Amino acid sequence: MSTKLPIPIRFDVPHGWRAAPPDEAGAPGAAFVAIHPPSDAGFTANITVDGEYRPDTATLPEIADESVALMGESVTSLTVTDRRETGSADAPGLTQTLTFSVVAGRHSHELVQSQVYFSMLDVDDPHRRVVIRLVLTSTASQHPALLDDFRDLVRTVRPGEAVTP
Numbered sequence: 001m002s003t004k005l006p007i008p009i010r011f012d013v014p015h016g017w018r019a020a021p022p023d024e025a026g027a028p029g030a031a032f033v034a035i036h037p038p039s040d041a042g043f044t045a046n047i048t049v050d051g052e053y054r055p056d057t058a059t060l061p062e063i064a065d066e067s068v069a070l071m072g073e074s075v076t077s078l079t080v081t082d083r084r085e086t087g088s089a090d091a092p093g094l095t096q097t098l099t100f101s102v103v104a105g106r107h108s109h110e111l112v113q114s115q116v117y118f119s120m121l122d123v124d125d126p127h128r129r130v131v132i133r134l135v136l137t138s139t140a141s142q143h144p145a146l147l148d149d150f151r152d153l154v155r156t157v158r159p160g161e162a163v164t165p
Contacts, residue, residue: 005031005051006130007122010160014149017047036138036146043109045138045146047153053122054131060085060094060117063131067115068098075100092119099140112143116154123159132157 003022013019017034025033025046032049054063064083072078078100087093094117102109114136122128134157136143136150 003029003031003050005049005132006053007051007120007132008159008161009049009051009132010156010158011049011153012156013047014152017149020046022048036142036149040139040142041109042104042107043111043139045136045142047150048135048137049132050135051130051132054119054129060092060119060131064094064096064115064117067133068096071098071100071113075102077101087118093117110140111137112140113137114143114147114150118157120159 013034017036020033020035022028022030022033025035025048027033027046027048030048030050034047036045036047038044058066061083068078068080078098081097081099083094083096085092085094096115098113098115100111100113102111116134118132118134120130120132122130134150134154136146138146
């Protein structure tokens with residue numbers, strides 16, 4: 001079952017991507033999924049958006065570590081190839097790139113995932129922190145061609161009335 005983001009955001013989906021129901025796209029915990037056909041060796045590149053209230057004091061690097069640990073339970077050969085803190089004290093962010101292998105059916109896929117984390121305060125209650133995560137997952141061969149699309153989407157994220165499909 002797809003989830004709702006704790007705060008409304010808007011973003012622009014790049015040309016060539018299309019929204020897909022999270023449950024049907026295999027991302028039931030996501031609030032939004034976009035896919036980029038055609039598939040590469042049976043894997044379809046996707047962008048997912050999710051988020052949650054984080055009342056704890058965990059830093060974005062610690063939250064990213066949690067994500068890596070959780071992912072490590074279901075994939076093989078997981079490596080964090082890059083991690084950078086971005087933004088400012090008022091609008092902190094973090095990016096990280098992961099490489100890993102998954103087996104789907106009889107095929108093994110070498111995948112790359114670019115993750116972006118934003119920390120935002122709830123405008124209705126500034127004492128409540130929300131962390132939004134945007135993720136591009138693609139095959140290693142697709143990743144260089146699709147990374148600019150993902151960056152374009154990330155640049156358009158803003159508070160808003162609803163997720164832009």
